Amino acid sequence: TQLLEQSPQFLSIQEGENLTVYCNSSSVFSSLQWYRQEPGEGPVLLVTVVTGGEVKKLKRLTFQFGDARKDSSLHITAAQPGDTGLYLCAGNTGRRALTFGSGTRLQVQP
Amino acid sequence: NAGVTQTPKFRVLKTGQSMTLLCAQDMNHEYMYWYRQDPGMGLRLIHYSVGEGTTAKGEVPDGYNVSRLKKQNFLLGLESAAPSQTSVYFCASSPQGTGFTDTQYFGPGTRLTVL
Numbered sequence: 001t002q003l004l005e006q007s008p009q010f011l012s013i014q015e016g017e018n019l020t021v022y023c024n025s026s027s028v029f030s031s032l033q034w035y036r037q038e039p040g041e042g043p044v045l046l047v048t049v050v051t052g053g054e055v056k057k058l059k060r061l062t063f064q065f066g067d068a069r070k071d072s073s074l075h076i077t078a079a080q081p082g083d084t085g086l087y088l089c090a091g092n093t094g095r096r097a098l099t100f101g102s103g104t105r106l107q108v109q110p
Numbered sequence: 111n112a113g114v115t116q117t118p119k120f121r122v123l124k125t126g127q128s129m130t131l132l133c134a135q136d137m138n139h140e141y142m143y144w145y146r147q148d149p150g151m152g153l154r155l156i157h158y159s160v161g162e163g164t165t166a167k168g169e170v171p172d173g174y175n176v177s178r179l180k181k182q183n184f185l186l187g188l189e190s191a192a193p194s195q196t197s198v199y200f201c202a203s204s205p206q207g208t209g210f211t212d213t214q215y216f217g218p219g220t221r222l223t224v225l
Contacts, residue, residue, distance in 0.1 A: 041218055042114070042200050097168060102151055103152050
């Protein structure tokens, strides 16, 4: 059983469309991170959210941490082919290591 | 500054063979991690280390051993490879434990196939 459930698992959209990816859990996290992974490479950190209700923006990407710190969302505005990749959320429950979700694979068609 | 490097990039083993994956980081990080990534499963933690000379079990430690004799290196060993260990293995490091919202820096991965 995955501690962190991500949805959707796959998403294929056209360039210019908007999308939202979700990361949900029944557990409370002290912090949550989003990573992007491109084929043949390791994940790269996009953002860390710590406070319930926190919203962070990274250019066209908007990240939100749920008020209860059990869920998070990633919204991409006007998606571009360069956004293609595997998006992973990872939560910390106070242990020494992160727990990763299974990921959302995004394909943006030109 | 190379960051996190992994050796080898690809490997094919026969069932029962042994091998060691090497991870090296040049950022003077205290924490190092080994993950495996399988389709639909995300990243699962195998073992981790909170400093030189220390190791701890993660979520899926069975069939693997690790050693951290030097701060910059973290070795992952498979004593008797099984087809279930076919996966992509990632090493990561961080300055301190992720309880402090640390960034983990990942290597490029090792693709292992066990026949």
